[in-house]
Amino acid sequence: MTEVTGQVQHDAWQRKVMPPAEQLASDLWSIPVTIPNNPLRYVNCYAFAAGAGLVLLDTGWASEESWQALTAGLAAAGAAVTDIRGVLVSHLHLDHSGLAGRIRQESGAWVAMHPAEHAAIARPDYRDAALAVRKEAEFLRSLGATAAEADEVVETEEEFAPFCSVALPDRELSDGDVADVPGWRLRAVHTPGHTPGHLCFADERARRLFAGDHILPRITPNVSVQRADPVDPLRDYLRSLDRVRPMDIGEVFPAHEWRFRGLAERAEAIATHHERRLAELLDAIERLPGATPWELAGQLTWSRPWDAYSGRMRIHAVTETAAHVHLLERRALVCSTGGPVPGYRRTPAVPAPLPEEGGRGALPRAAP
Numbered sequence: 001m002t003e004v005t006g007q008v009q010h011d012a013w014q015r016k017v018m019p020p021a022e023q024l025a026s027d028l029w030s031i032p033v034t035i036p037n038n039p040l041r042y043v044n045c046y047a048f049a050a051g052a053g054l055v056l057l058d059t060g061w062a063s064e065e066s067w068q069a070l071t072a073g074l075a076a077a078g079a080a081v082t083d084i085r086g087v088l089v090s091h092l093h094l095d096h097s098g099l100a101g102r103i104r105q106e107s108g109a110w111v112a113m114h115p116a117e118h119a120a121i122a123r124p125d126y127r128d129a130a131l132a133v134r135k136e137a138e139f140l141r142s143l144g145a146t147a148a149e150a151d152e153v154v155e156t157e158e159e160f161a162p163f164c165s166v167a168l169p170d171r172e173l174s175d176g177d178v179a180d181v182p183g184w185r186l187r188a189v190h191t192p193g194h195t196p197g198h199l200c201f202a203d204e205r206a207r208r209l210f211a212g213d214h215i216l217p218r219i220t221p222n223v224s225v226q227r228a229d230p231v232d233p234l235r236d237y238l239r240s241l242d243r244v245r246p247m248d249i250g251e252v253f254p255a256h257e258w259r260f261r262g263l264a265e266r267a268e269a270i271a272t273h274h275e276r277r278l279a280e281l282l283d284a285i286e287r288l289p290g291a292t293p294w295e296l297a298g299q300l301t302w303s304r305p306w307d308a309y310s311g312r313m314r315i316h317a318v319t320e321t322a323a324h325v326h327l328l329e330r331r332a333l334v335c336s337t338g339g340p341v342p343g344y345r346r347t348p349a350v351p352a353p354l355p356e357e358g359g360r361g362a363l364p365r366a367a368p
Ligand SMILES: [Zn+2]
Pocket: 043, 093, 095, 096, 213, 255, 256
């Protein structure tokens, strides 16, 4: 069982209000920063007292409302943006990285992230909104959307623009690197899955894990095939769960929701969730041989009715379905029909060899 330790955060969640900034130790603060129009409501930024200044882990969304929440939280900790010496970014998503550029501009802080995140946000189809929108629609068509369906869910260039101006980092942090936070020993733990370069930070002396979006107490983070990395994010994610599960951690400090104890139990529960999801998807593929991820997504159980999934929510549902399809394929349970818009079907079972009878061999192996 996991145990809520961020009781104030949990109470605020249930009352549907923003939690307050909290001092968690003499040198550590949790600062909730509003995410506008998002059911997650806020990102937990962490401020570490580091020498004469502060280092911040995650920043909040690129919006004025978020900036106000961040500066108010810093003020509650007796600090100002100009005290920030460095920004650690757990991953590239805008609720974590969005204000990094503005903080750097006002304070001269360095910005650090994993090289894979740096590579992803530096790509031309991430930094150019017109190209990004076109590539995203193309990608959805390759997952089975019609041109009209793809255009309907992809953002406009204008909507995409904030993502294109995410601050490129000054520094990179790879697995095992110790972040430059004087007075602290925060070790970067590469946990790909939610994004290819997601980082958690382990504070081994105090048995804390700053978990980013890798492990959250209530929801499971989105694990999606991305157009830039058509690989196997769910396999990566499950491995990353295995990676943190045995760590000697007391309290988990996630980037959303509330702090908790029970890292191993939570990792186990999330892994089980994905195995159930894989089984449900395998059933759907059996019922609809040749179906695409776009079609299959609508066959799965979601937290709301499928018709309520529009825009980015539908994209996430489809790309997350595709991530599950890829893992089933890697496990040789399904196979692709091939072509530019592959569908999937159950891999025919390989019949057991018949006992030798009159010199006859086993049945021919079914096609892969
Ligand atoms: Zn997030």
